[in-house]
Amino acid sequence: MASVNKAIIVGGSKAIPKDALQRLLSKTEPAPGGCMLYTGCVQSNGYARATVNRKTDYAHRHVYRLAKGPIPKGMDVCHSCDMRRCISSDHLFLGTRLDNMRDAVRKGRQAKGNRLPNAKLSPSVVRAARLASALGASTREIALAADVERSTMRSALKGHTWRHA
Numbered sequence: 645m646a647s648v649n650k651a652i653i654v655g656g657s658k659a660i661p662k663d664a665l666q667r668l669l670s671k672t673e674p675a676p677g678g679c680m681l682y683t684g685c686v687q688s689n690g691y692a693r694a695t696v697n698r699k700t701d702y703a704h705r706h707v708y709r710l711a712k713g714p715i716p717k718g719m720d721v722c723h724s725c726d727m728r729r730c731i732s733s734d735h736l737f738l739g740t741r742l743d744n745m746r747d748a749v750r751k752g753r754q755a756k757g758n759r760l761p762n763a764k765l766s767p768s769v770v771r772a773a774r775l776a777s778a779l780g781a782s783t784r785e786i787a788l789a790a791d792v793e794r795s796t797m798r799s800a801l802k803g804h805t806w807r808h809a
């Protein structure tokens with residue numbers, strides 16, 4: 645009887661989403677706040693990358709799709725916990741890219757060590773802006789989120805200003 649059951653499992657191995665999700669979650673370590681930090685491939689920008697069903701994407705985006713459903717066009721999967729390599733589906737929510745960037749800019753402004761609270765740009769805001777740019781946001785979108793002139797943002801993104809951010 646055992647061999648029959650096994651045959652059924654093997655025969656049905658055509659990428660069951662639950663299995664892919666389990667596989668991703670098996671590569672995590674727990675962290676305070678209920679975070680599940682991915683221990684596989686993590687990029688220099690802090691986001692984890694994984695391949696599921698031959699598609700490579702950020703691990704948290706895979707988890708969102710597997711656990712909650714499709715990601716509508718123009719939407720980003722955001723972290724309520726701000727831990728980029730966390731893939732707990734409880735910590736993931738959908739936001740527009742602009743929401744996501746405004747959130748990053750706001751947090752950048754509040755970051756410790758920002759000695760010029762009235763300056764519109766700061767190292768942490770510039771870092772958030774560069775990350776948004778790497779993720780595909782346009783200069784216009786980012787400038788809007790950071791509330792600066794487009795030319796100011798373009799210079800910062802290109803590294804003409806804020807080279808050491």
Ligand SMILES: [Zn+2]
Nearest residue numbers: 679725730735
């Ligand atoms: Zn988390």
